Amino acid sequence: MSREQDDLDMTLGSGIAAFESKQFSRAAGLLAPLAEQGNVDAQYRMAIMAQNGLGMLPNPLLAFSYMKAAAKAGMGVAQHGLAFMYMQGECTDKNPAKAVQWFKQAADQGLIGSMTTLALMYEQGQGVEKNLDEAKRLYQLAGF
Numbered sequence: 001m002s003r004e005q006d007d008l009d010m011t012l013g014s015g016i017a018a019f020e021s022k023q024f025s026r027a028a029g030l031l032a033p034l035a036e037q038g039n040v041d042a043q044y045r046m047a048i049m050a051q052n053g054l055g056m057l058p059n060p061l062l063a064f065s066y067m068k069a070a071a072k073a074g075m076g077v078a079q080h081g082l083a084f085m086y087m088q089g090e091c092t093d094k095n096p097a098k099a100v101q102w103f104k105q106a107a108d109q110g111l112i113g114s115m116t117t118l119a120l121m122y123e124q125g126q127g128v129e130k131n132l133d134e135a136k137r138l139y140q141l142a143g144f
Contacts, residue, residue: 024055096127
């Protein structure tokens with residue numbers, strides 16, 4: 001491993017530690033450059049901070065951009081977060097069909113919250129055609 005990679009890993013570790021201990025200004029300072037470089041862990045945390053105005057002013061555009069990048073890179077919690085943005089119309093236009101698409105990807109990775117939300121959407125016909133059998137299947141899959 002190169003010296004540069006060690007430095008990046010240390011910065012990421014410090015940024016995540018700052019995020020976890022709610023030192024959001026410090027976390028944003030450490031994670032923003034890594035997020036710009038495409039680091040998925042940094043992108044996800046920057047999205048959360050930008051969405052909720054933690055350590056920075058709320059920035060819906062930035063939040064959506066980073067959440068989508070992390071989701072496209074395959075991070076399950078980011079897929080769930082992006083689906084929620086589409087479902088609620090938060091940081092982007094409300095789009096239940098896109099919400100379903102992203103909840104499905106997160107559910108495929110085993111995220112229980114995504115399975116249950118998706119089941120509810122099938123139960124109510126929100127973003128998808130109402131399908132009680134699919135709702136039941138998803139609830140069972142989620143352990144209900």
